[in-house]
Amino acid sequence: MACAIVCGESSPSHITLFRCLNRTLDSIKDNIAHIFANILGCQANTDANARNFRGEDLLPFTFEHFIKQWGEDNHLSAQDWLSEKKNAGNDQDPHAVFNVLDQMLKDSLERLRTMRESISVAKIGFLGCTPKANYSEHMDIVRGLSVDGKLGSAFWLRRKMIKKGIIPDVSTHNYLLNGLCKAGDLEMANWLIREMLEMGPSPNCATYNTFIKGYCLLDNVDKALYVFSTMGNNGIRPNIITCNILVHALCKKGLVENAKKLLEEILDDDDDDDKTDSGIITLTTLMDGYFKNGNMIQALSLWVDIQRNTEVDVVAYNVLIHGFCLSRQMNFAYGYLCEMTKRGLLPDVFTYNTLISVLCKEGKFEEACNIYGIMPRMGITPDEVSYKIIIQGLCISGDVVTAHEFLLSMLEKLMVPEPLVWNSIIDCHGRYGDLSNAVFVKDQMSAFGVQPNAYTYNALIHAQVKGGNIIDALSLEKEMLLSGLSPDVVTYNLLIGGACNLGHIEFAIELYHKMLRIGLDPDIFTYTELIRGNCKIGNIKEAEKVLVRIQASSLPIDHVPFQILFKKYCKMREPDRACDIYQKWLARRNMSCSL
Structure with a gap:
């Protein structure tokens, strides 16, 4: 019987066995076709443009199409395989047909394994091209979300990238860290840096500067200094920006001498190209700290160093003028104002606001208004701070009429002041018993889209109580509650x-x-x-x-x-x-x- 089969003779039993063999091979073909259709179909859905796959090319995919792509040498049929055995003698094992079937199945599976490995290599190459472009876009999206404060979405996208084996670069992590520090979530920021140290990318100096600034924003200078001390342990060298952040934080707390020591420590080791430009920022911050502490000698000594070693800018002059204004030495303040103008440095709005502020504190409102009048002639437009200083000063002195005129000037220039400015005028009207104008300003405030707060109503209640109108005062309390404000x-x-x-x-x-x-x-x-x-x-x-x-x-x-x-x-x-x-x-x- 075995000989008959090998020689291709036909008998009912032989035909039945041969058909069974062909059905088995057809089943293998269908399974292979289904597997490759799924593989290529999923890959085409992932990125059809990358390999120019089209949906209509994949729909009629069959095993024969696949075999045709791989060449005729890979085609398998029972007749071709058995034809290799035509010379077998009649003395073969009677169970040879089953050995033949077993060997055919093994060869089919081996070819299937080889072809699947080849397809896998092609698939890896296919996926390896597209992520580089896509992941670059993803990192840009993470940065944009971090800037917008949408940290939940940014971290979700970061996790998705890491699961696909792509770790965002250090710049993207710095954006995430900056967003966390601005939100005040320093615990999460600390976790992110630890993960960067363990998994990558390695933190750089900008990473630590952002983290240090986050602690400084929360007024936690001790933690900021601790982070600064760990930079060297992780192979990161502090730069002048690190120094600027810490010096500003220390001077803000009045620790000027500590800031000076830190400045000397970092500047001695810093060899950046922008050391000179960054150094003047640090020295100016330190000089401002000495002025605020009342140490004029040290402040002026730093001013001499700044003039000797760097090119003085407007900010340095502003700090100097502000320092003399703090000590009420207005002659020196005006003198340096003239000096900076002679050197070709035009005063900015901060310069004039400093002068207006100290003049209002001294009650010299006429002189403050003169400075305000000079600003437009010098090409400087008064900002909201300028108006706020003058209006508050005038209200404190009781000149509510002039203060109201400045308020109208702001509104004409499309500057809508903050509630504090409105409340100052309302309170001043109320203190002088002018209830009608106080209520008018409150209504005007609402008309310009500024919501009255508790202080607004308290000022109106005070005015009503002072006028003996307790019933009207109680009605204002009810109005507060209706407005969603709690007394x-x-x-x-x-x-x-x-x-x-x-x-x-x-x-x-x-x-x-x-x-x-x-x-x-x-x-x-x-x-x-x-x-x-x-x-x-x-x-x-x-x-x-x-x-x-x-x-x-x-x-x-x-x-x-x-x-x-x-x-x-x-x-x-x-x-x-x-x-x-x-x-x-x-x-x-x-x-x-x-x-």
């Missing part, structure tokens, strides 16, 4: 004071209990107003109970509550009780002094 302790102190001034002590006590119900803690001003109100209507015993309550609390207490009771007893011609109150005040004062 604070100042709000209720004003209302309680207004009720006490009108002799409505019961209503004042009701407001006091309302404070407690909503979770506000009364302060010394609250109790002082209650003492004043009780004394005004003659409830002297209730006033003394309030005083005892203050003394039993941990609130700091001044002389005012004692003074109110002392004066009341004096008016009642009760010197003994007045003397007793005086003795209590002395005991309280001595206790405070001993602490």
